[in-house]
Amino acid sequence: MRIDKSEDAGNGGGEAPKKERGHVHGHVLRYMRRGLMVGAFLPGQVMSLRKLAAGFGTSPMPVREVLSRLVAANALEETKGGSVRVPRLSPEKLSDLFAVREMLEGMATELAAKKATPALISELAAINKQLLVAIEKRDILNCLSSNQKFHFTLYEAAASDVLMPLIESLWLQFGPTMYMSLLIPSMPWNASDHEDILAALNEGNASAAKKGIVHDIRTTCKALLSVAGSQGIELPFAQGADLQFDY
Amino acid sequence: MRIDKSEDAGNGGGEAPKKERGHVHGHVLRYMRRGLMVGAFLPGQVMSLRKLAAGFGTSPMPVREVLSRLVAANALEETKGGSVRVPRLSPEKLSDLFAVREMLEGMATELAAKKATPALISELAAINKQLLVAIEKRDILNCLSSNQKFHFTLYEAAASDVLMPLIESLWLQFGPTMYMSLLIPSMPWNASDHEDILAALNEGNASAAKKGIVHDIRTTCKALLSVAGSQGIELPFAQGADLQFDY
DNA sequence: GATCTCATATTGTGATCAATAAATGATCTT
DNA sequence: AAGATCATTTATTGATCACAATATGAGATC
Numbered sequence: 001m002r003i004d005k006s007e008d009a010g011n012g013g014g015e016a017p018k019k020e021r022g023h024v025h026g027h028v029l030r031y032m033r034r035g036l037m038v039g040a041f042l043p044g045q046v047m048s049l050r051k052l053a054a055g056f057g058t059s060p061m062p063v064r065e066v067l068s069r070l071v072a073a074n075a076l077e078e079t080k081g082g083s084v085r086v087p088r089l090s091p092e093k094l095s096d097l098f099a100v101r102e103m104l105e106g107m108a109t110e111l112a113a114k115k116a117t118p119a120l121i122s123e124l125a126a127i128n129k130q131l132l133v134a135i136e137k138r139d140i141l142n143c144l145s146s147n148q149k150f151h152f153t154l155y156e157a158a159a160s161d162v163l164m165p166l167i168e169s170l171w172l173q174f175g176p177t178m179y180m181s182l183l184i185p186s187m188p189w190n191a192s193d194h195e196d197i198l199a200a201l202n203e204g205n206a207s208a209a210k211k212g213i214v215h216d217i218r219t220t221c222k223a224l225l226s227v228a229g230s231q232g233i234e235l236p237f238a239q240g241a242d243l244q245f246d247y
Numbered sequence: 248m249r250i251d252k253s254e255d256a257g258n259g260g261g262e263a264p265k266k267e268r269g270h271v272h273g274h275v276l277r278y279m280r281r282g283l284m285v286g287a288f289l290p291g292q293v294m295s296l297r298k299l300a301a302g303f304g305t306s307p308m309p310v311r312e313v314l315s316r317l318v319a320a321n322a323l324e325e326t327k328g329g330s331v332r333v334p335r336l337s338p339e340k341l342s343d344l345f346a347v348r349e350m351l352e353g354m355a356t357e358l359a360a361k362k363a364t365p366a367l368i369s370e371l372a373a374i375n376k377q378l379l380v381a382i383e384k385r386d387i388l389n390c391l392s393s394n395q396k397f398h399f400t401l402y403e404a405a406a407s408d409v410l411m412p413l414i415e416s417l418w419l420q421f422g423p424t425m426y427m428s429l430l431i432p433s434m435p436w437n438a439s440d441h442e443d444i445l446a447a448l449n450e451g452n453a454s455a456a457k458k459g460i461v462h463d464i465r466t467t468c469k470a471l472l473s474v475a476g477s478q479g480i481e482l483p484f485a486q487g488a489d490l491q492f493d494y
Numbered sequence: 495g496a497t498c499t500c501a502t503a504t505t506g507t508g509a510t511c512a513a514t515a516a517a518t519g520a521t522c523t524t
Numbered sequence: 525a526a527g528a529t530c531a532t533t534t535a536t537t538g539a540t541c542a543c544a545a546t547a548t549g550a551g552a553t554c
Contacts, residue, residue, distance in 0.1 A: 023329075024538075049506065059539050064506085068312050069319035074412050081546050082270070082506045096409045103350050162343045162420070165321050166413050173409070270507080296536070308508055311536085328516050329536050 025062035032066055036075055036086070036172050038144050039179030046085040047076065075172035089177045091225055097174050098221035102214045104167050105151070109197070109213040111158035113206035120157050121201050124150060128194045135189045140182045143189065150194060154213075177224070184227045193219065272309040279313055283322055283333070283419050285391050286426030293332040294323065322419035336424050338472055344421050345468035349461045351414050352398070356444070356460040358405035360453035367404050368448050371397060375441045382436045387429045390436065397441060401460075424471065431474045440466065 035041055047067060049060040056063065067084045070076045076084045089097070112120075127150045134142035148171065155167055181187050193216035200208035282288055294314060296307040303310065314331045317323040323331045336344070359367075374397045381389035395418065402414055428434050440463035447455035 048504085050504085060506090061538055061540090065312070065315050065537095068315050072316035072319035074409075079546095083546090084506095093409060096407050100351075100354070100407075100409055100413070103354060104347075107347070107350060160343050162321075162340060162347055162417075166347070166416070169413070169416075170409075272507085295534095297534090306509055307536090308510095312507095326516095330516090 024056075024058050025065050028056055028058070028062055029066045029069065031056075032070060033075075033168075033172065036070075037148055037175040038141060039176065039182075041086050041176055043086050043088040043176045043180060046079070046083050048083075070172070073169045073172055075169065075175075086176050087173070089174065094174065094177065094224060095221065097170060098217055098224075101167075101170050101217050101221075104163060104170065105155065105217060106210045106214045108155040108158040108160065108163045108167060110206045110210045111160060111163075112154050112156075113201055113204070113209040115157055115159065116201045116204070120153070121198065124154060124194075124201070125198055127153065128191060128198065131191050131194070135191060138189075140179070143182065144179060147191075151213075154197070174224075178220075181224050181227050187227055188223055271303075271305050272312050275303055275305070275309055275313045276316060278303075279317060280322075280415075280419065283317075284395055284422040285388060286423065286429075288333050288423055290333050290335040290423045290427060293326070293330050295330075317419070320416045320419055322416070322422075333423050334420070336421065341421065341424065341471060342468065344417060345464055345471075348414075348417050348421075348464050348468075351410060351417065352402065352464060353457045353461045355402040355405040355407065355410045355414060357453045357457045358407060358410075359401050359403075360448055360451070360456040362404055362406065363448045363451070367400070368445065371400060371441075371448070372445055374400060375438060375445065378438050378441070382438060385436075387426070390429065391426060394438075398460075401444070421471075425467075428471050428474050434474055435470055 032041075041047075049063050049067070052067075053060040053063045067076060071078055071084055074087075077087045078084045127146055131143065131146040131150060133139075134146055151171075152167075155164060158164075182189070193212050197209050197212035197216070200206075200212055279288075288294075296310050296314070299310045299314075300307040314323060318325055318331055321334075324334045325331045374393055378390065378393040378397060380386075381393055399414075402411060405411075429436070440459050444456050444459035444463070447453075447459055
């Protein structure tokens with residue numbers, strides 16, 4: 001069969017729009033997921049199929065599928081009109097979210113600690129060093145990124161393909177709010193719990209590692225709630241409708 | 248087979264293609280979710296967009312979106328070719344699944360117990376009565392259905408819109424396997440833990456209620472694993488490719 | 495000046511189409 | 525006769541089209 005795909009190369013004045021089939025939505029999904037965790041999208045922002053498709057250089061169809069999946073993962077919510085937007089979290093929901101995080105990520109940490117290898121620990125230490133640098137420079141993007149990397153490489157070591165998707169769903173949910181909060185000057189940035197966790201992993205003390213993660217999560221939650229209480233979660237943000245694809 | 252979502256009847260000799268816009272996929276999604284929990288789909292079964300669309304009397308498009316969401320919720324998995332199928336659970340994954348169930352549903356039960364009203368308790372008691380009847384009659388369908396109803400009305404009382412979706416995701420995952428296992432004669436059917444939970448709720452004893460749920464889940468897990476061990480999870484089933492929409 | 499109404503534009507939804515890729519079956523060769 | 529190759533069929537995927545509902549804005553009315 002194989003009908004000679006041909007005319008991309010030799011075609012001099014190629015008018016062909018270069019069809020390029022094959023699984024675009026995987027790309028888009030990864031991009032959006034990362035974007036949600038790292039602050040490319042803001043709470044309350046509505047996602048437009050056509051705008052996003054234009055941004056990704058594709059048709060609305062793959063984007064529709066991706067948004068659909070993110071809605072299913074509770075990372076996005078749909079309005080009565082069928083549009084999807086980034087949810088705006090109430091302090092209560094944020095609190096619930098972090099309570100569940102403590103359980104799930106605590107469990108993952110415990111499992112991971114029991115399987116921890118020296119290679120894993122040194123990898124985590126390296127990531128934490130990057131995090132410290134990002135904190136030093138007040139670099140929100142790299143701070144979120146390396147913090148996420150630290151947690152997820154740790155949980156990945158638990159090798160539980162049932163815990164992992166649940167944890168990811170939670171991170172997708174609080175991601176945008178987390179980014180918003182880091183914009184506030186009074187928000188404390190620290191990674192002291194990570195040091196404790198590394199120490200616990202070195203000692204092979206699983207329950208101490210778990211305690212460390214739980215403390216880390218609880219501290220973050222308190223910080224988030226305090227800035228939410230002082231300034232209100234709903235900050236006025238100007239860039240509302242526009243996207244930032246350059247990260 | 249024809250699902251007949253609404254006014255097919257009134258249309259006399261309707262030649263009109265019956266455009267019927269407006270959110271078909273909600274129907275399909277609810278139907279599929281229930282179907283997964285109640286045994287309409289079997290582990291290993293591959294879902295055909297066209298077949299399903301024909302069954303629902305719609306085009307492949309809304310079905311595609313629904314399947315996409317179910318994949319995102321880990322209720323279905325996609326093959327390398329892009330098809331989606333009902334996952335076949337390994338004993339290890341089943342065990343992991345139920346370990347997480349214990350945590351999440353235990354937490355939900357504890358919260359629910361603290362908010363339990365007499366109305367809720369009597370509702371749960373009524374549902375449990377239906378369950379007992381179903382067990383008596385060895386009616387798999389109503390057994391699964393009322394068991395699911397018992398658990399979910401209990402968890403619903405926790406009023407946590409972060410726990411609920413996670414729990415639903417878990418149920419969607421083990422649903423098909425659960426149905427398979429109930430087909431095995433040696434599988435024990437009982438609802439004794441539910442009685443204990445009702446008693447705990449009546450006493451306002453939250454931790455006892457939690458213990459009851461955890462015990463219920465653990466018992467179910469052991470039963471599932473034992474039949475998996477004796478007969479293997481992968482039973483040969485004939486109806487593989489066909490669907491049963493009539494439940 | 496505020497509110498209600500209507501027209502416009504933008505959005506999502508569902509259907510159809512073209513094209514790729516996988517699965518299936520048949521034919522040919524060894 | 526058994527295995528491999530190739531063609532046919534069927535599957536999903538991405539693009540485009542038509543329609544409906546919603547949101548937005550301007551204009552008129554009270």
